[in-house]
Structure formats: C-alpha cells, structure tokens
Amino acid sequence: xxxxxxxxxxxxxxxxxxxxxxxxxxxxxxxxxxxxxxxxxxxxxxxxxxxxxxxxxxxxxxxxxxxxxxxxxxxxxxxxxxxxxxxxxxxxxxxxxxxxxxxxxxxxxxxxxxxxxxxxxxxxxxxxxxxxxxxxxxxxxxxxxxxxxxxxxxxxxxxxxxxxxxxxxxxxxxxxxxxxxxxxxxxxxxxxxxxxxxxxxxxxxxxxxxxxxxxxxxxxxxxxxxxxxxxxxxxxxxxxxxxxxxxxxxxxxxxxxxxxxxxxxxxxxxxxxxxxxxxxxxxxxxxxxxxxxxxxxxxxxxxxxxxxxxxxxxxxxxxxxxxxxxxxxxxxxxxxxxxxxxxxxxxxxxxxxxxxxxxxxxxxxxxxxxxxxxxxxxxxxxxxxxxxxxxxxxxxxxxxxxxxxxxxxxxxxxxxxxxxxxxxxxxxxxxxxxxxxxxxxxxxxxxxxxxxxxxxxxxxxxx
Amino acid sequence: xxxxxxxxxxxxxxxxxxxxxxxxxxxxxxxxxxxxxxxxxxxxxxxxxxxxxxxxxxxxxxxxxxxxxxxxxxxxxxxxxxxxxxxxxxxxxxxxxxxxxxxxxxxxxxxxxxxxxxxxxxxxxxxxxxxxxxxxxxxxxxxxxxxxxxxxxxxxxxxxxxxxxxxxxxxxxxxxxxxxxxxxxxxxxxxxxxxxxxx
Numbered sequence: 123x124x125x126x127x128x129x130x131x132x133x134x135x136x137x138x139x140x141x142x143x144x145x146x147x148x149x150x151x152x153x154x155x156x157x158x159x160x161x162x163x164x165x166x167x168x169x170x171x172x173x174x175x176x177x178x179x180x181x182x183x184x185x186x187x188x189x190x191x192x193x194x195x196x197x198x199x200x201x202x203x204x205x206x207x208x209x210x211x212x213x214x215x216x217x218x219x220x221x222x223x224x225x226x227x228x229x230x231x232x233x234x235x236x237x238x239x240x241x242x243x244x245x246x247x248x249x250x251x252x253x254x255x256x257x258x259x260x261x262x263x264x265x266x267x268x269x270x271x272x273x274x275x276x277x278x279x280x281x282x283x284x285x286x287x288x289x290x291x292x293x294x295x296x297x298x299x300x301x302x303x304x305x306x307x308x309x310x311x312x313x314x315x316x317x318x319x320x321x322x323x324x325x326x327x328x329x330x331x332x333x334x335x336x337x338x339x340x341x342x343x344x345x346x347x348x349x350x351x352x353x354x355x356x357x358x359x360x361x362x363x364x365x366x367x368x369x370x371x372x373x374x375x376x377x378x379x380x381x382x383x384x385x386x387x388x389x390x391x392x393x394x395x396x397x398x399x400x401x402x403x404x405x406x407x408x409x410x411x412x413x414x415x416x417x418x419x420x421x422x423x424x425x426x427x428x429x430x431x432x433x434x435x436x437x438x439x440x441x442x443x444x445x446x447x448x449x450x451x452x453x454x455x456x457x458x459x460x461x462x463x464x465x466x467x468x469x470x471x472x473x474x475x476x477x478x479x480x481x482x483x484x485x486x487x488x489x490x491x492x493x494x495x496x497x498x499x500x501x502x503x504x505x506x507x508x509x510x511x512x513x514x515x516x517x518x519x520x521x522x523x524x525x526x527x528x529x530x531x532x533x534x535x536x537x538x539x540x541x542x543x544x545x546x547x548x549x550x551x552x553x554x555x556x557x558x559x560x561x562x563x564x565x566x567x568x569x570x571x572x573x574x575x576x577x578x579x580x581x582x583x584x585x
Numbered sequence: 586x587x588x589x590x591x592x593x594x595x596x597x598x599x600x601x602x603x604x605x606x607x608x609x610x611x612x613x614x615x616x617x618x619x620x621x622x623x624x625x626x627x628x629x630x631x632x633x634x635x636x637x638x639x640x641x642x643x644x645x646x647x648x649x650x651x652x653x654x655x656x657x658x659x660x661x662x663x664x665x666x667x668x669x670x671x672x673x674x675x676x677x678x679x680x681x682x683x684x685x686x687x688x689x690x691x692x693x694x695x696x697x698x699x700x701x702x703x704x705x706x707x708x709x710x711x712x713x714x715x716x717x718x719x720x721x722x723x724x725x726x727x728x729x730x731x732x733x734x735x736x737x738x739x740x741x742x743x744x745x746x747x748x749x750x751x752x753x754x755x756x757x758x759x760x761x762x763x764x765x766x767x768x769x770x771x772x773x774x775x776x777x778x779x780x781x782x783x784x
Binding site: 236 | 649682719
C-alpha cells in the first residue's frame with residue numbers, strides 16, 4: 123500500500139515537472155498565436171478599429187493565463203509530492219513556491235524571448251497561492267484548482283491592457299504596451315480601461331465564488347460520507363440487535379421443545395415397564411404425535427414460508443403459555459369467542475409476533491393504578507380478528523408514523539418487535555393496524571384470513 | 586460587523602484608491618503639458634521612407650499618422666539601403682520588440698547592421714533623418730537605448746515622449762549631437778511636430 127502510494131506520488135511529481143516544462147516551452151509551441159496578436163494590433167492601427175485591440179488583449183490574456191497556470195500547477199505537484207510539504211514550514215514553503223514560479227517565468231522569458239509581466243503575474247500569484255491554500259488543502263483536487271487558477275491568471279492579465287495602471291508598472295512588456303499605445307492613438311484609452319475592468323472583476327469574483335462552491339461541495343460530500351458511515355454503523359448495530367432477537371427466539375423454541383421431549387421421555391419409561399399391548403400402542407402413538415409436534419415446531423422456525431392448518435384455540439393456548447403473568451399490577455383480560463375459524467399460518471412465528479405485541483402492551487408505562495390489557499380473539503368475515511388493547515401512556519402522533527421502522531422504539535427496547543410482527547403477519551397474508559391516543563392507550567388490531575380463503579392445492583403446495 | 590465584510594470593504598477601497606490614484610497621476614501628466622514646439626521651418630521633403638528600428642508596432646502608428654497628414658511615404662519596417670532611391674527623407678521609428686524581431690526573422694545585431702547601412706546611405710545621399718520614439722520609460726531599456734544611440738548622431742530631428750525622457754537620456758543625446766528636439770506628452774501629440782518637419 124505504502125509502495126503504491128510512493129509510486130503514485132512519484133508519478134504526480136513527474137507530471138508536475140512535465141507541466142512546468144510545458145509551461146516553459148509553451149510560447150515556443152504556440153509562437154504563431156503570439157505573431158497573430160501582433161498582426162491584430164497592426165490591423166487595429168491601420169483600420170482604426172479598437173475592437174481588434176480587445177481581441178488581441180483577449181488572446182494575449184488567454185495565452186499568458188495558460189502558461190502561468192501550467193507552471194503554477196506543475197510547481198504545486200512538485201512541491202506537494204516531493205515531501206517538501208512535510209519538511210518545511212508553511213511560510214517557508216510559500217516563499218520558496220513564490221520564488222520558484224517567478225524564476226520559472228524569468229526562465230521562460232530567456233528560453234522563448236517572450237517578455238513577462240512581473241507586477242500583474244506576481245499579484246495573480248499571491249491570490250492564486252491564497253486560493254490554493256484554502257482549496258487544495260480542502261479538496262485535494264487538481265482539476266478544481268486548475269479551474270480556479272486559470273480564472274485568476276486570466277483576470278489579472280486584463281489589468282495589463284489598462285492605461286490607468288501603467289503608473290504601477292503594469293502592462294509594460296512588449297504586447298500589452300503596444301496594445302495600450304495603439305489604444306491611446308485610437309482614442310480608445312477609456313475603452314481599454316473599461317474592458318480591463320469588465321473582464322478582471324467578473325473573473326476574479328468568479329474565481330472566489332468557484333472556490334467557495336468547491337469547498338462547500340467537498341465539505342458536503344465529506345458530511346455525506348460521514349452520514350453514510352454512521353448509517354452503516356447503525357445498520358450494523360441493528361443487525362446485531364436482530365441477531366440477539368433471533369437468539370431469543372431460538373431460546374424460546376428450545377424451551378418449547380422441552381415439553382414434547384418430557385412427554386416422550388415419560389412415555390418411553392412407561393414403555394419399558396408396560397406389558398399391555400393396548401397401552402404400548404397408545405404410548406407409541408403419543409410418542410409419535412410428540413415427535414410430529416417437535417418436527418412441526420422446528421420446521422416453523424427454520425422455514426419462514428412453512429405454514430400449517432391451525433386451530434385458533436391451539437394458537438391462543440400456545441400464546442397464553444408464553445405470557446409472563448407474575449406482575450399483580452397487570453391485568454390481562456382474555457375475550458376468546460366461540461366458533462373461531464381455523465387459520466393457515468406459521469404457528470411459531472405467528473405466536474411470537476402476537477406475543478411481541480402483547481409484550482409491548484405489558485412494558486408500556488402506565489399512569490393508571492393498574493395496567494389493563496384486553497386480548498380479544500373473535501371470528502370476522504372471512505377470517506379472524508385479534509385485538510390487543512392497553513391503557514398505557516399511548517404513542518404521540520408524530521411517533522405513530524415511525525413505529526414500523528426497524529430500530530424505532532419509545533420504550534428503550536430494541537425496536538424490532540413491531541417490525542418483526544408486521545413482517546410475520548403480512549407474510550401470512552394478514553394485516554395489522556395500530557391506533558393510539560396519548561394518556562389513553564393503544565389498540566393493535568390483527569386480521570388473519572381463515573383457512574377457507576386458501577384452496578386445497580395452495581395448502582398442499584405450501585406444506 | 587463581520588470580519589469578512591470588513592475585509593471585502595478594505596479590498597474594494599484599495600482597488601478604488603489605486604484606480605483613482607492612477608487616474609490622478611494620469612491627469613497630472615496631462616496637466617503638465619509640454620508646449621509643443623514645432624520646427625520653425627520645414628526641413629524635410631517628400632517622398633518619405635518610414636522604417637522601424639527594433640520592429641515594434643509603433644512604426645505602424647507613425648505610418649498611419651503620415652497617411653493621415655497626406656505625406657507621401659513608403660512604409661517598409663525592414664527597409665534596406667537600396668530602398669532609399671527616390672526618397673528624400675528617412676524616418677526611423679525606434680522601439681525594440683523581441684517578438685517583432687522574431688516575427689520578421691531578424692535579430693538585434695542584424696537590425697543594428699541594417700540601420701547602420703541605412704544611415705550610411707542616407708549620409709551618402711544627403712537625406713534628412715527624423716527619429717521618433719513614442720514608447721515609455723519602461724520601454725527605453727538597453728536595446729532601445731542602443732538603437733537610439735546609433736541613430737541620433739545622424740538625425741536631423743528627434744521626437745520623443747516626456748515620460749521616456751525621465752532620466753534625460755533623449756534630451757542629453759539631442760543636446761550632445763546638436764539636433765532639433767521635441768518632447769511630446771503622448772502618441773496623440775505626434776502629428777503636429779511630425780507635420781512641421783514637412784510643412
């Protein structure tokens with residue numbers, strides 16, 4: 123990894139050197155473009171059109187900007203990836219950087235005979251350094267730095283054509299001075315001053331605005347990454363909580379498996395002492411039935427899609443057997459109707475789902491002297507209606523929308539119970555709804571379709 | 586008030602002050618106008634050959650002025666001595682341009698040789714030589730001074746800018762060589778003294 127990073131840094135450093143070399147030889151490569159500028163100035167003088175001078179100024183500013191940007195970016199890459207950044211202080215690094223770029227511009231003048239503008243280039247350089255310090259440190263993106271830097275250099279080159287700034291030794295080299303002299307001759311000094319400002323101000327403002335946008339964009343991306351990481355952490359925690367829930371389910375299953383096992387053990391001991399063939403047949407039959415029950419329980423647990431025809435009273439009995447009824451302050455009222463239809467569900471999972479809702483009703487805080495829970499089961503058109511009502515503190519309206527979210531809880535629980543219950547009920551083609559009023563209580567209603575809604579073929583396929 | 590706002594105000598104020606200061610200095614210069622002394626009587630005759638000494642674009646401005654003044658001229662930035670036939674006046678527009686020389690495929694030394702030959706021929710033919718320098722102080726660097734030093738001793742009339750004469754180079758040269766000399770504020774003041782050499 124470190125080796126890869128070193129190679130990458132060397133690659134970037136090499137690119138930096140290439141950029142500097144490109145900047146140094148750029149005027150030679152595009153020599154004809156510079157000559158064209160001279161032709162444009164001559165043309166402006168002969169036809170008396172200052173518009174040509176603006177065109178010449180734009181070409182000149184663009185060429186100077188490209189050249190300075192290449193040298194500047196090359197110097198950044200070399201400085202950042204040679205390790206100088208680590209060994210030198212920020213101030214020393216800035217001074218070295220400043221002198222290096224000025225030196226490269228002078229070297230460029232010596233190589234290509236193209237005069238450079240010391241004042242405007244140095245001013246642009248200072249602004250560019252300020253921007254790079256803010257931008258490159260924050261985004262580390264060379265593309266973004268390039269976009270901003272070229273604007274800065276382009277903006278400052280426009281100062282060179284303004285006769286107004288001649289007193290500050292700005293625009294004194296060959297081409298800018300020729301443009302200004304021609305401009306003054308054509309009585310277009312004000313035009314050049316105005317044009318210079320008209321390009322300088324928008325471009326310099328744009329450079330700062332672009333910098334701010336890039337920085338805020340990078341910060342937003344950073345924040346999004348942080349949020350994503352946090353979300354992942356939350357998901358991991360939820361997964362762990364879910365695992366813990368599964369462990370709880372397994373424990374309850376194992377506990378439930380003990381009942382048929384005890385039956386089998388007892389019957390088995392009777393088998394050993396019994397000589398009556400009728401009794402032997404009966405015990406054997408009951409052992410067989412217990413084994414089937416165990417198998418059914420394991421299947422229900424292992425396979426979510428596993429469903430069986432179930433007598434509703436069996437389900438109710440199973441749920442009752444699981445309920446913790448030791449607390450005297452909780453009164454659970456059972457209203458079990460007669461003629462309940464058979465249902466077609468995964469018994470273990472459905473029982474756990476209803477128990478979860480009942481447990482929620484049990485643990486919810488209550489302002490009344492005692493907790494009153496009504497567990498009502500009654501037949502309904504084409505199915506079974508189950509209602510669990512408590513007189514707890516209820517759920518606030520804004521939270522009512524979120525109760526089905528994984529991990530959401532108002533009682534410092536794992537927040538998995540209701541999600542699991544909804545999932546199981548819907549998997550078994552049922553529906554669940556919750557109504558609540560603050561300080562009055564909560565009502566959970568469950569509808570499960572009766573077995574009559576399923577064709578024999580569908581049942582046999584599912585089994 | 587936020588620090589950021591104060592910084593922005595300071596920057597804007599600095600730009601405004603620098604701009605106004607530039608304008609004031611410009612005005613001061615304009616206010617201190619050198620009275621344009623024209624030549625008391627014409628010294629030169631047409632046809633005129635206008636050439637460049639240093640290949641800057643200034644020569645094109647002088648050519649345009651000559652055309653506007655209806656002075657019959659040949660404009661040859663790289664004129665050779667054989668171009669002086671049927672010419673009565675030779676005008677040198679001095680201004681060294683590295684790019685200009687590159688464009689014309691010549692060098693500073695070649696340019697000097699060409700000028701020397703032109704001057705020799707002009708002496709031979711008894712031509713009037715007018716030297717014009719319309720560049721500023723910054724442009725009056727070593728190479729331009731070298732060209733001026735070469736031409737001025739054989740010049741009959743020298744026109745230069747006041748800005749360029751900040752160190753007295755032009756006036757000293759004119760004084761030492763005892764030639765007529767006019768200082769102008771800028772390129773737009775060139776027409777009058779230039780015309781006075783002919784009319």
